[in-house]
Amino acid sequence: MVTVDEAKRRVLTHTRTLSAEKRTVLNAVGYVLSENVLAGFSLPSFRQSSMDGYAVLHTDIIHADVVLPIAGESKAGKAEKVSMKPGTAFRIFTGAPVPDGATAVVMQENTSVANGNVTIGEYPVPENKNLRNIGQQIREGDIALPSGTFISAGTAGFLKGLNIDEIPVFRKPKIGILVTGDELVKTGETLSHGQVYESNSSMLVAALKQEGITDVEIYYSEDDLSATVQSLLTLSERNDVVIATGGVSVGDYDYVGKALETIGAETIFYKIRQKPGKPLLFARTENTNFYALPGNPASSLVCYYEYVLPALRLMSGRKECFLPAYQLPISHAYSFRGERDEFLKAFVSNGKVTSLEGQESFALRSFAIANALIYLPVSQQTVQAGDMVEVHLLPF
Numbered sequence: 001m002v003t004v005d006e007a008k009r010r011v012l013t014h015t016r017t018l019s020a021e022k023r024t025v026l027n028a029v030g031y032v033l034s035e036n037v038l039a040g041f042s043l044p045s046f047r048q049s050s051m052d053g054y055a056v057l058h059t060d061i062i063h064a065d066v067v068l069p070i071a072g073e074s075k076a077g078k079a080e081k082v083s084m085k086p087g088t089a090f091r092i093f094t095g096a097p098v099p100d101g102a103t104a105v106v107m108q109e110n111t112s113v114a115n116g117n118v119t120i121g122e123y124p125v126p127e128n129k130n131l132r133n134i135g136q137q138i139r140e141g142d143i144a145l146p147s148g149t150f151i152s153a154g155t156a157g158f159l160k161g162l163n164i165d166e167i168p169v170f171r172k173p174k175i176g177i178l179v180t181g182d183e184l185v186k187t188g189e190t191l192s193h194g195q196v197y198e199s200n201s202s203m204l205v206a207a208l209k210q211e212g213i214t215d216v217e218i219y220y221s222e223d224d225l226s227a228t229v230q231s232l233l234t235l236s237e238r239n240d241v242v243i244a245t246g247g248v249s250v251g252d253y254d255y256v257g258k259a260l261e262t263i264g265a266e267t268i269f270y271k272i273r274q275k276p277g278k279p280l281l282f283a284r285t286e287n288t289n290f291y292a293l294p295g296n297p298a299s300s301l302v303c304y305y306e307y308v309l310p311a312l313r314l315m316s317g318r319k320e321c322f323l324p325a326y327q328l329p330i331s332h333a334y335s336f337r338g339e340r341d342e343f344l345k346a347f348v349s350n351g352k353v354t355s356l357e358g359q360e361s362f363a364l365r366s367f368a369i370a371n372a373l374i375y376l377p378v379s380q381q382t383v384q385a386g387d388m389v390e391v392h393l394l395p396f
């Protein structure tokens with residue numbers, strides 16, 4: 001049995017980033033850059049106005065209410081280059097090229113127009129006011145985004161603005177899920193006494209989907225050693241990670257641990273001093289990492305979020321791999337006994353966290369509405385309302 005911290009340390013130590021692949025920017029959202037990306041040109045590539053108004057030479061504005069003749073217009077998207085003489089002004093719009101000779105833009109609201117002249121109601125007008133200069137955002141040849149950048153909507157927009165549509169990213173892991181348990185029945189079939197609907201695989205597929213991992217295949221195995229061995233072997237040949245659910249405890253029909261031993265996987269840890277999710281088993285062969293999750297649904301999902309998700313993120317090149325953790329006040333008193341740290345299904349709202357009804361490891365009802373987990377180490381077995389507790393936010 002290892003501590004929560006030790007289990008997390010071992011996950012970090014035994015997880016490697018996967019190889020890189022090329023993806024179009026839109027298909028790379030949620031991935032991580034595997035190389036620096038350089039700017040092929042400066043942004044902006046020409047001097048632009050950042051306001052609708054009038055382009056002026058700032059040194060012409062020597063007092064309030066200077067009157068200048070309007071010598072022309074520059075609108076966004078016009079191809080020809082325009083220039084402006086001192087002592088004149090140019091009508092200009094947001095994003096339009098600033099005429100050569102102009103050094104500032106006065107916003108429309110600070111001007112008035114009559115008889116082809118504009119009165120500038122602003123004094124002084126500093127040089128470069130309301131101008132975007134060439135390369136102000138980034139210069140040609142500079143690193144636009146460093147290796148390791150997570151591709152978000154903002155990243156996608158920035159890259160597209162640089163005319164970049166294909167980028168190198170770390171690939172995401174291919175996942176094989178192994179479901180074990182003779183009592184499990186697929187949704188839609190009729191339940192006999194003693195049977196339950198199989199839900200862990202859908203829960204895992206949903207969690208993987210939220211992470212942008214869709215290359216997932218599911219095998220079902222009877223509670224039988226050779227069937228479990230065969231499924232694990234096939235899944236490990238075809239995938240980077242195998243996630244098993246169920247059959248990892250000490251019962252006579254719990255074959256996952258024995259099967260992993262049979263295929264020669266090295267156990268990195270088995271059992272964590274936590275509740276729920278104690279019997280998590282992490283093992284590896286040369287090319288595959290195996291996470292055998294406890295069958296109890298809530299235990300399975302807690303283990304997925306706390307240990308498997310971070311590993312999958314690391315494999316995909318992400319550095320911030322654990323759920324975001326914050327210290328928040330708890331809205332009520334809570335205490336527990338025993339030797340295991342606890343993860344409580346919880347809800348964060350208005351800067352406070354509340355643990356939900358139904359913390360048993362077979363019960364998913366609380367998880368179904370949770371947006372966070374409270375982590376209480378054994379050193380914090382009694383908390384009062386208002387005490388600060390560690391909260392891990394679930395992905396949304």
Ligand SMILES: Nc1nc2c(c(=O)[nH]1)N[C@H]1C(S)=C(S)[C@@H](COP(=O)(O)OP(=O)(O)OC[C@H]3O[C@@H](n4cnc5c(N)ncnc54)[C@H](O)[C@@H]3O)O[C@H]1N2
Binds near residue numbers: 181200201246251276
């Ligand atoms: N003598 C001991 N018994 C148990 C221990 C222990 O230390 N000593 N640990 C308990 C803890 S803690 C957990 S957690 C469970 C883990 O058991 P398994 O991983 O072997 O899981 P199963 O026995 O296969 O199933 C447990 C429970 O979950 C239901 N289940 C399983 N798979 C699914 C699925 N895919 N979809 C829906 N529900 C599923 C299953 O029907 C059982 O009710 O062991 C304790 N026992």
Ligand code: MOO
Binds near residue numbers: 275276278
């Ligand atoms: O660890 Mo088990 O998940 O406590 O029921």
